Amino acid sequence: MCTMAVLLLGSSAILLSAAGELRWAGVCLLGCFGLDGIDGALARRFGVSSPFGAQMDSLADLCGFGVATPLLAYHWLNGAAPRYAIVSTCAILAICAMIRLARFNVLPKEAQYFSGLPSAMPAVILGIAMQLDIEPAAGYAGLIGCLAILMITTFPYAKFGPLFTLRWWFWLISIPAVLTNPKAAFGLLTATYLTSGPALWVLKRSPRPAPAVTGSSPPAGRETAGASMPQTFAQLPEPHARIAIIGAGFGGLGMAIRLKQLGIDDFVVLERGDDVGGAWRANVYPGAACDVPSNLYSYSFAPDPGWTRTFPLQPEIQRYLRRCAAEVGLERHLRFGHEMLAAEWHDDSAHWRIVTSKGCLTADVLVVAAGPLSETATPYLPGLQRFAGTAFHSAAWSPSYDIHGKHVAVIGTGASAVQFIPEIQPEVSRLYVFQRTPPWVIPRWDRSKTVLERGLFRKLPSVQRLARTGVYLWRESLILGLTFDQRMLKPVEWLARRHLRRQVDDPELRAALTPDYRLGCKRIILSSDYFPAITQPNAELVTSEIREVGEHSIVSADGTERRVDTIIFGTGFESANMPVARRLRGRDGRLLADAWGKGAEAYLGSSIAGYPNLFLLLGPNTVSGQNSSLLTMEAQIEYAVDAIRFMGGADIAAVEVRAEVQAAFVSDVQRKMAGTVWSSGCTNWYLDAHGRNTTLWPGFTRAFRQRTRRFDHENYVVRVRSSQPLDRGSPERAL
Incomplete structure (x- = not known):
């Protein structure tokens, strides 16, 4: 139109x-x-x-x-x-x-x-x-x-x-x-x-024969997930970059910043949105904030003394990322509106061919920083298609949407829902919170930082580094209870129960809000205003399952019908499934989603056998369950940068982790995962469809950083640029 x-x-x-x-x-x-x-x-x-x-x-x-x-x-x-x-x-x-x-x-x-x-x-x-x-x-x-x-x-x-x-x-x-x-x-x-x-x-x-370009088309009968390789693009010379980075969130920008700092300038950052920020660009719902203190939720190589709160809000986090990108001059490397539709490794020319929503390009190295919070998870509700009101996921919240005076149903009580429920409760006429499992909620000790405190951090950066270390050690100590001895979580459980008793007087409502599983099995929620919002006269906690959605209502399993104008899904993201796997094809054209048929796995959460020159950021088993995931992400960034420098210094065309090395690493991670609180019986977003925890790192973040402190090329098949494509049946030419 x-x-x-x-x-x-x-x-x-x-x-x-x-x-x-x-x-x-x-x-x-x-x-x-x-x-x-x-x-x-x-x-x-x-x-x-x-x-x-x-x-x-x-x-x-x-x-x-x-x-x-x-x-x-x-x-x-x-x-x-x-x-x-x-x-x-x-x-x-x-x-x-x-x-x-x-x-x-x-x-x-x-x-x-x-x-x-x-x-x-x-x-x-x-x-x-x-x-x-x-x-x-x-x-x-x-x-x-x-x-x-x-x-x-x-x-x-x-x-x-x-x-x-x-x-x-x-x-x-x-x-x-x-x-x-x-x-x-x-x-x-x-x-x-x-x-x-x-x-x-x-x-x-219009149908036409495939152009005769070596390796540009997938084998006959093979279906490309997400998008097929457009044949018309293969007829034109395609732009080439040494490194292509997918995503402009914390991971993609962090990788780009480190490359710039080290003098590596031949790279592009492909971002499907219209601005940097990743999840912090997309999630603009009321009250969107981070659960990690600001001193720790920032790059170690780009500290910010100007954080205004203990726990930063979404606008401030995005401003921080914009500033980081501008300070190193990333503008000319950023490609907004370029959603990666498909990527395929071409073994003969040793590069990745990437199809985006605005054309194709090739790259020697592909760094996927799409992040675990890039694709929303929306449950199936019978009858939702005939709902006449407005329904959307919290990650698709439009600031222009007027929620005042409406009857609103919130599906889910995860971290996002707990943040926006207190913000919208005073505005709506009726608020129905449909809860499947109550979360463990502990107080959120948030405050505005004083001018003196910010000035001190600005004048003495070492003081801010000391504060960052203190927050890191405090949060890192939780791993002892999460993985070694769950009895060590008793003090935190006592704190959460006391918090619930102080804020909820109604015994029946308090019982409905009390978890029946071990603290830490699901994500621990930080909030000081969620319980007060639930107890207001216009709010109702619904624990009965949803039977169906009507044109203007939701009917629960107990037969109660509630009038609803708006449905908001606070149901999280596809973290364990990593939808980007449906868009990546490795050597021999194998789709990563097929390779991960029994669960996602990668060596150090970064490299995958059969997918040369591919590096994931926050890949399988890299998210920290107790600390800031930026710590493990930065470790992966340094690992990938070291690999790129190694390839450039030795004229290497391709590196690919050995299958036996990857298998040994995955086996060790899953062995350590047994007996942790995350495997204690609850349903959480860390587990995949097979019940395996393919999301979290089962140990100290320091241990992960030690494992990734250098690129261990001895665990990789290394192909020199002047050599021919390797015969997989012959001895590899390795360094």
């Missing part, structure tokens, strides 16, 4: 300007720009692509810059506006064009697209002409108008280099046509411009 409206408004602006109706043409131009922005925002939000493609999407460039500049020239010729106003407007147009260049220049540096520069040129030429006091003449206006139309319609999003390699007959036809009959040339160019998008859309979807 937005694209068609842009088409109509843009065409109207062109016709109105030709007829001399400058005011209405200006109104159409403003609408064209606005709808183009809305169109792009909706496309990024819902992952929808227009069949008209980039040609139609950039119609705002045609109308905004191709029409606006001749309009300004018209005012200049007729003295209809002051010079300063025209020059200022020219400057604004040029700046807008260059902002679009910086904002949408999203491909790797080997194939940069200079879409903003052609758009800026007509306005720049006009502004310079006025500043040089060149006598206005109709020829200048015609030249500027033709230049704008030619550069924006004929060559949208084209590199300068290929422009000069076009066939001679193209220049022989197009230039005289524009000079002799601008109106006819303009009509032809506009028609080509508007029809090229649908034509390309049809061609891309």
Whole structure:
């Protein structure tokens, strides 16, 4: 709809300007720009692509810059506006064009697209002409108008280099046509411009034989999960990067920052969203905050003395990540709106071929930092499809949604739900909290940090490091009860029970909120306002299972029907299943989801046999159950960086962990997992469908950091770049 409206408004602006109706043409131009922005925002939000493609999407460039500049020239010729106003407007147009260049220049540096520069040129030429006091003449206006139309319609999003390699007959036809009959040339160019998008859309979807590109297509009969490799991409030279990083959350940005700090500059960060932050970009529900103190929930190599609270809120965490990215100059490496649809290892050329929502690229090394909280988990509720109200997961919360006065049902009582329930309870008319299992809740000792405290951290960084160490040691001590002797958790259980007794007076409600499993088996919740919110008159805790969802209600298993306007799922994420596995194919085209058919496993949570040059961040069995997972994630980052430096220093084409090494590591982890509190009988998000804990690290974070302090290449099959692809039946060539 937005694209068609842009088409109509843009065409109207062109016709109105030709007829001399400058005011209405200006109104159409403003609408064209606005709808183009809305169109792009909706496309990024819902992952929808227009069949008209980039040609139609950039119609705002045609109308905004191709029409606006001749309009300004018209005012200049007729003295209809002051010079300063025209020059200022020219400057604004040029700046807008260059902002679009910086904002949408999203491909790797080997194939940069200079879409903003052609758009800026007509306005720049006009502004310079006025500043040089060149006598206005109709020829200048015609030249500027033709230049704008030619550069924006004929060559949208084209590199300068290929422009000069076009066939001679193209220049022989197009230039005289524009000079002799601008109106006819303009009509032809506009028609080509508007029809090229649908034509390309049809061609891309028409069946055709696979191109003869070695290793570019999967074997016959093999289905690509998530997305197939588009054949049309294989016909064009694909941009290449030494390292491709998937995700711009804490993991992806941390990896990128360390590469920059070490002088490694040939990498890209592919992010499906429109900003950095990962889970902290997506989760904007009321009260979103971290359960780890701010002094510990930050990079060790990028401390921040300016945290305003003990437990940081979502906006402050995202601002921290933006600042970290800006300080090292990551802007030109970030590729927003690039969702990884599929990636496949090509053994003959020793690189990964990555398909994104905006095209393909290749990379020598692939670092997957999608994170365990990237894909939401939504339970099946009978009848949900006929619910007439609004239903959404907390990770898809829209700040513009008005919840005031509504009857709201919250499904789940996990960490996210416990944070937003106290925030929405005063706003809603009725609040129904559907609880399957009560969580262990301990007080959240949060406070605002004083100006003196922040100033001290800024002046004496060693004091903040000492505070960070204290928080680390306190949280690390929990591992003794979680893994070695569960009796050591008794003091924390006593604290949680006392917290419940002090905040909930009703014996029946208190009994419903009392867990019947060992503390730590499920995630421990920190909150000081959840219990008070549940006890309010407009709130009701429902422990009966949901039988079905009606058009305007939810019916529980006991037969009670409750009127509901809004359903909010606070049911967590697909942490144990790692949906990214359905998009990765290794050597011989094996899908990672198939390789993980019996459960996710990786050596040190980072490397997988059969998937060379692949490094996971927060992969299987790396999340800390007692401490900040940034600690284990940083250890993996240093491990991957050390591997990359090793490969570069020895001219290594590929490294792949040995299958027997991986199997021994996984066996050792699962042996240590037996007897821990996480395996004591409750249902938690750490366990996969087979009942194996493939999420947590069963020990001290220090032990994990020691295991990953250097890249142990002796446990890998190492292939020198000059050698041929390894024959798996012959002895490997290793260093």
